[in-house]
Amino acid sequence: MGEDELVALLKCLADRSRLRIVRALAAEDLYVELLSERLALAPSTVSFHLRKLAEARIVSSYRTQYYVMYALNRAKLDHNLLVLVSASAGDEGEQERREEAYRQRVIDSFFEYGCLTAIPRQRKKKRIVLEVAAERFEPGRVYSEREVNDVLSPIYDDVCTLRRDLVGEGLLARDARGYWRPAPGPGELAS
Amino acid sequence: MGEDELVALLKCLADRSRLRIVRALAAEDLYVELLSERLALAPSTVSFHLRKLAEARIVSSYRTQYYVMYALNRAKLDHNLLVLVSASAGDEGEQERREEAYRQRVIDSFFEYGCLTAIPRQRKKKRIVLEVAAERFEPGRVYSEREVNDVLSPIYDDVCTLRRDLVGEGLLARDARGYWRPAPGPGELAS
């Protein structure tokens, strides 16, 4: 369902007078003058609201005798609101695209000619930058501390801080033999 | 559920930006700055909308690190919209009271000192007036045409028209023996 279409539907229902009209029509079909009396509104006002409700396909009209009867489109209404309740989903692709765009923007603003200009203070941005730095290491290979420094020094002056942050984020592992780049665990796939 | 409360809820959802916020929060909890980037809105604007959503109890917030995370109140949202879909009912008493008030107003405006001043052109009003006139006849008893005229003449000059209208509305029945007031059929209870 169209996003704007849903907004239009809700805008239509989000009015005291129109909601009262809908509720009245839920019980039985009615014509303008009667609605006008019941709701204590001018007939022109009721007509105005009915027009909007009709444009949103919430009500429809037919003539009988002197009057123009208005009826509720129950199916349409129920269906639309059900969609609203269970909507929420359906954005995964779009969301991933936006996430990637954001990631790229962060990278662009902290890297210059392949070099890191600063380490972001914000956790999320910092994480992204560190992930980029971590890609310099071959997965599986074990590096000595000296080798790690050689990899990092071309992209940032303060190699010590950068190396510590990488370890802190779990992007670089270490033990007695040296450093290596661990495979991303299942828990880290989401972020 | 309060009528105005429901209007407030719908008003809150009936906005493009807020709806996009809700949809984004449906996937995961987010903080203001991120929402601001994703929706291409100023942080103050996002904050403004989140405040409204929080007032309507659609979202709630908690702090983590630097950020204020916002989360969707799924239960509340689902429940409210379900109520909206299945609302419609619950007005019977109120409606009958209004219907009776309307009926009394019609009677007051067309009867003067127990006499009919005119027969309404509008179907609905005409029906009400004729129902009142029909009460002059005892149910079950058969009247001659002369007797019918005697009953009606005190309340309206044009007895012929009045009698014809009563028969036309089914409030007076006739055959070879004369006229009588029929018991209301099941189909006529509604109107």
Add this chain to the structure above:
DNA sequence: AATCTGATTTTATGGACATCGAATTATATA
């Protein structure tokens, strides 16, 4: 055809609200 009545459209007006930038507040890190 003339007229009565209900419905709609037009027009005017007052109020609500989304948006953003600037200033302020609150909180976490150093």
Add this chain to the structure above:
DNA sequence: TATATAATTCGATGTCCATAAAATCAGATT
């Protein structure tokens, strides 16, 4: 405690919209 940063509030602005009176339209009855 000082500072950086995210969040909120404030003030201003332009747009949208609900409401109703008056004019017009439509349809049915006589």
